[in-house]
Amino acid sequence: MPASSHPVLETENLTIRFGGHVAVDSVSCRYESGSLTAIVGPNGAGKTTYFNMISGQLKASAGQVRLFGEDITGLSAPARTHRGIGRAFQLTNLFPNLTVLENVRLAIQSRRGLGLNLLTRASALGSLIEEAEILLDRTNLIERAGETAAALPHGGQRRLEVAVLVALEPEVLMFDEPTAGMSADEVPVILDLIREIKGDRTKTVLLVEHKMDVVRSLADRIIVLHNGALVADGPPEEVIASPIVQEAYLGVRSGHA
Amino acid sequence: MLNALLSGDLPRSRGLTLILLAILVGLAFAPFLFPGTRSLNTAATICVFIVLVASYDLLLGYTGVVSFAHTMFYGIGAYGVAIMLELWPASWGGILLGSLAGLAVSIALAFVIALFSLRVRAIFFAMVTLAVSSAFMILASQLSGLTGGEDGLSYRVPRELGPAFKLIDTEILGVKVDGRLLNYYLVFLASAGLVLLLLRFVNAPFGRVLQAIRENTFRAEAIGYRTVIYRTIAVCLSAGVASLAGSLMAIWLKYTGPDTTLSLTIMIDILLMLVIGGMGSIYGAVLGATLFILARNYLQNLMDIGASALGDLPLLPALIDPDRWLLWLGVLFILSVYFFPSGIVGRLRAGR
Ligand SMILES: Nc1ncnc2c1ncn2[C@@H]1O[C@H](COP(=O)(O)OP(=O)(O)OP(=O)(O)O)[C@@H](O)[C@H]1O
Ligand SMILES: [Mg+2]
Numbered sequence: 280m281p282a283s284s285h286p287v288l289e290t291e292n293l294t295i296r297f298g299g300h301v302a303v304d305s306v307s308c309r310y311e312s313g314s315l316t317a318i319v320g321p322n323g324a325g326k327t328t329y330f331n332m333i334s335g336q337l338k339a340s341a342g343q344v345r346l347f348g349e350d351i352t353g354l355s356a357p358a359r360t361h362r363g364i365g366r367a368f369q370l371t372n373l374f375p376n377l378t379v380l381e382n383v384r385l386a387i388q389s390r391r392g393l394g395l396n397l398l399t400r401a402s403a404l405g406s407l408i409e410e411a412e413i414l415l416d417r418t419n420l421i422e423r424a425g426e427t428a429a430a431l432p433h434g435g436q437r438r439l440e441v442a443v444l445v446a447l448e449p450e451v452l453m454f455d456e457p458t459a460g461m462s463a464d465e466v467p468v469i470l471d472l473i474r475e476i477k478g479d480r481t482k483t484v485l486l487v488e489h490k491m492d493v494v495r496s497l498a499d500r501i502i503v504l505h506n507g508a509l510v511a512d513g514p515p516e517e518v519i520a521s522p523i524v525q526e527a528y529l530g531v532r533s534g535h536a
Numbered sequence: 537m538l539n540a541l542l543s544g545d546l547p548r549s550r551g552l553t554l555i556l557l558a559i560l561v562g563l564a565f566a567p568f569l570f571p572g573t574r575s576l577n578t579a580a581t582i583c584v585f586i587v588l589v590a591s592y593d594l595l596l597g598y599t600g601v602v603s604f605a606h607t608m609f610y611g612i613g614a615y616g617v618a619i620m621l622e623l624w625p626a627s628w629g630g631i632l633l634g635s636l637a638g639l640a641v642s643i644a645l646a647f648v649i650a651l652f653s654l655r656v657r658a659i660f661f662a663m664v665t666l667a668v669s670s671a672f673m674i675l676a677s678q679l680s681g682l683t684g685g686e687d688g689l690s691y692r693v694p695r696e697l698g699p700a701f702k703l704i705d706t707e708i709l710g711v712k713v714d715g716r717l718l719n720y721y722l723v724f725l726a727s728a729g730l731v732l733l734l735l736r737f738v739n740a741p742f743g744r745v746l747q748a749i750r751e752n753t754f755r756a757e758a759i760g761y762r763t764v765i766y767r768t769i770a771v772c773l774s775a776g777v778a779s780l781a782g783s784l785m786a787i788w789l790k791y792t793g794p795d796t797t798l799s800l801t802i803m804i805d806i807l808l809m810l811v812i813g814g815m816g817s818i819y820g821a822v823l824g825a826t827l828f829i830l831a832r833n834y835l836q837n838l839m840d841i842g843a844s845a846l847g848d849l850p851l852l853p854a855l856i857d858p859d860r861w862l863l864w865l866g867v868l869f870i871l872s873v874y875f876f877p878s879g880i881v882g883r884l885r886a887g888r
Contacts, residue, residue, distance in 0.1 A: 334758065360760035372758070374751035385748050388741050389760035395769075396741040402544035404741070447759060 285348030287312045287483040288364075288451050293332055293342035302328045304507035305342065310451070313480040315473075317498035317515070318487045319524075325507040326487045327369055330453050333485075334366040335359040346451070360389070365449025369456050369487070371436045373443070375429035379420055382428050382439055383411040386446035411446065418442040419468050434465040441469055445476070452476060453485045458493065466493075473497060495519065541732060543739035547819060552884040556819060559826050563724060567717050568709045574833075580720055582829050583727035584785045589809045590734045590821035591777035596807075597815030598738050599770045600750035601658065604803055605665035608672045609646065609775040611797035613638035613782025615676070615683060618792035621691040628694050635783040639776055646775035650768040673798045688793020697722065697787065723784050730777055735818050737773060746770055747816075812872050814879020823880050831868065836861045 286309040293306045303325040310316055318326050331337040333344055335356035343352045346362055354362070374382050387407045388394060402408075415421040418438040423431060428439060441457055454473065458466045470493065476482050477497065488494050494501060494515065501518040503511035511518050518524055539546065547553040562569060566579035588610055595601045616638025620630035645668075653664040676683045683689065695701050701715030711717065737743050748756040749763050756763050786792045796802075805828065813824020836858045846853045856864070876883040 336754075336758070355762065356757045357760045357762045360758065366758055368755075368758075372752065372755050374748050374755060376751055377747060381744065385744060385756075386759045388744065393741045394745045394761055394766070397737055399740055400540070400544045400736070401739060401741050401744050443759065 285345070286310055287347060288333070288485075289343075289345040289348075290329075290333065291343045291345070293329065293344065294340050295328060295332060295337060296340045302507050303332065303504075306504070306507075306509045307342075308502060308509060308512070310483050310485065312483055313477075314499050315477045315484040315486060315497055317494040317501045318485060318504060319489070319494060319501060320504035324504040326504055327455055328507075329504065330366065330455055330485070330487065333451075334364050334453060336366075360447060360449070361392075363450030364453070365444045365447040365451065366453045367440045367444040367455060367457060369459065371433070371440055373428040373436060373439060376427050378425055379428055379431065379435075379439055380408070380411050380415065380424040383414050383442050383446045384408060386443045387411055390447050414442045414446055417445075417472065434461045437461055438465070438468060441472060445472070449482075451483045451485065455487045456489065457486070458488070458490065470497070491519070543732075543736045545735055545739045545818070547885075549884045549887070551887075552819060552881060555823060555884075559822060566724075567711055567720055571711055576716070576720055578829060578833050580723045580788045581785075581833075582826050583723050584781050584788070585806075585809065585825040585829060586822050587727045587730045587734075587781040587784070588778055589806050589813070589825045590731055590818045591774045591781065592806050593810055593815060593818060593821045594734060594738065594746070594770055594774045594777075596810060597817065597820070598743060598750060599746040599767060601654075601767055601771065602662040603665045603771070603774075604662060604800075605646075605649065605669040606774070606778050606806055607798055607800070607803045608665075608669040609642040609778040610782040610785075610802070611672070611676065611792075611794075612642045612645070613779030613784075614786040614792040614797040615689075615782075616641065616779070617783045617786035618684075618689040618691055619682060621693065621786075622689055626692040626694050631694070631783075631787060634786070635780060638779045638783055642775045642779035643772045646772045647768065650771040654764055654767050654771070669798075669800075669803075673794060673800075676794055676798055684793065686794060688791060688796070690791045693719070693787055693790055719788060723788050726780070726784055730780060731818065731822070734777060738818060742766070742769070750816075808869055810879075812869065812876075812879060814876070814881030814883075817879070817881045817885075820879045820881040827880075831865060835865060839864065 288310040289308070291307050293303060294301065295303045306329060318329070320326055328337065332339045335354060335358070339352055343350055345351065346364065351359055351362060374385070384407050387410050391407070393404070412421060412424065415424050418441060420435060420438055420442065423435065428436060431439060437457060437460070441454070444452060457469050457473070461469070473484065473486070474497065477484055486497065498515050500513065501515050502509055503518060503524055511521055511524055547556055563579055563583060567576055570576070570579065588606070592606050595603050613635065617631055617634035620634030620637065621627070624630040649664055649668060653661045677685050696715050697719040698715040701718070703713045703718065707713070738746070745756065745761050745766050748761065749766055753763050782797055785796070789796060809824035809828045810821060811824070812828060813822065814820030839856045839861055840858045842856045843853045843858065846856070872880070878886070
């Protein structure tokens with residue numbers, strides 16, 4: 280199964296129902312290696328739910344998720360993480376009473392498969408700590424490495440969320456509104472990081488983002504979800520210019536924080 | 537060296553360091569510092585309960601899993617030794633075999649309970665442990681042919697662990713070097729070893745994952761940890777160490793019965809000790825167990841002295857009548873939880 284013949288990630292007719300409500304409706308989409316796809320749509324469109332089915336937090340009602348052509352729909356979230364699907368959450372989701380450093384170190388430890396080691400001192404595994412510190416440096420968190428995650432301001436927690444994702448070194452990186460609620464001077468740190476990942480051209484990035492200027496400057500492609508269905512898919516200028524998007528969402532959205 | 541022995545988990549507070557040192561010295565030299573059967577008994581009980589509470593902390597404090605089966609595993613270890621020493625009286629083989637059998641049964645039972653109930657919601661695990669340990673208590677009292685029923689089992693330990701055995705004829709610091717002393721040091725050294733082992737577990741990569749699970753299970757899964765596996769291992773390790781603590785208690789007491797091992801009263805004591813000392817730190821278990829057992833064993837004496845000193849004042853002597861010791865223990869408990877919600881260790885570390 281040569282990886283080149285398959286897209287890195289693919290969803291086929293991916294669907295989830297909550298009772299009678301179809302939150303994600305038969306979404307088929309392929310994501311190529313090195314691409315950055317922005318996913319936009321109004322609140323409640325199903326973007327986060329779509330992410331949850333790809334990274335395994337929710338089980339799809341129907342359809343498939345494929346990674347390098349392999350069906351991973353039945354795998355648990357941790358199994359998907361080890362296969363290379365990494366996820367940052369819309370609502371900050373950290374280990375609040377552990378230190379900033381430990382939040383990142385745990386992700387590195389997971390990637391290296393060291394979690395079941397019972398007899399080595401974690402504090403003696405210096406390379407994990409060094410690696411975590413490098414990432415904290417890149418996300419401007421190094422000064423606060425020893426504080427608990429809960430002690431960070433909102434923007435700091437968002438950056439830590441991204442640092443944890445990058446620490447996993449996934450093939451597919453999924454960002455769910457990474458800059459939401461950040462002050463203007465904090466946003467560039469995150470965007471630079473995403474730009475850097477994109478610049479490597481080896482990773483596949485999915486980005487949910489409401490800010491149109493951010494989407495325009497980063498994305499190779501935009502897909503639009505509405506009421507759970509994929510309603511537009513194409514290069515940024517084309518999608519943004521399309522009447523359906525202009526009227527229905529982006530006109531309303533442009534003022535959205 | 538010390539850092540490695542403590543697995544990098546230093547007390548990080550002057551007050552805590554001093555208290556821990558005092559407890560260590562007090563227990564290490566208990567036979568010489570506090571001669572007498574009763575105080576040696578207290579010291580041995582403290583040693584065993586430190587292990588028992590610390591192993592419970594691995595579950596409750598580190599992993600955030602509530603279990604009511606801890607005394608069951610403690611009891612299995614104790615009954616293992618008791619039954620084997622009934623079969624092979626006064627033998628070292630009985631002790632060894634009993635401890636190992638108890639350990640194996642405890643871990644196997646813990647594994648089965650975890651397998652069937654951890655996948656469901658956390659509260660379900662708590663309920664299952666309560667049910668299983670209640671059933672086990674009934675079983676232990678029904679199978680009187682094996683367990684001695686309500687009366688329990690009295691048995692002989694190897695001669696080298698009894699008062700009749702003299703290691704050397706001369707006394708050291710006025711204390712006879714007899715088998716009783718050896719028995720105490722067996723309990724002390726084994727307990728110290730088990731505490732250091734637990735300290736290693738919680739400070740190893742594995743223990744860090746347990747804390748992550750306690751903090752945010754969802755996120756622990758998302759970064760790639762299969763939490764059910766980690767919880768299951770934690771449940772088994774905790775059960776195994778509790779079982780060994782029970783074996784030590786059985787060797788020390790030369791008696792094993794439902795009241796000394798299986799009862800829910802002990803389960804509640806363990807919880808109280810952990811909450812007083814501070815959850816999520818092995819040192820909390822050390823402090824909590826020590827203070828609680830000292831208070832339980834000597835509060836009555838203190839109150840007795842106090843009551844007689846106050847003579848015929850109205851009301852006050854009645855209030856600190858030794859019979860009210862449980863009331864005061866309760867008051868102490870409420871005060872400590874109120875003033876130190878994160879336990880004494882949490883308070884000491886925060887206030888450094
Ligand atoms: N666990 C659930 N149970 C029931 N309904 C759910 C659940 N999760 C999501 N939904 C519903 O699915 C729909 C899509 O929600 P989702 O969070 O995916 O939207 P979104 O596009 O991420 O919105 P936002 O921009 O506000 O983040 C909503 O109507 C939501 O109420
Ligand atoms: Mg969302």
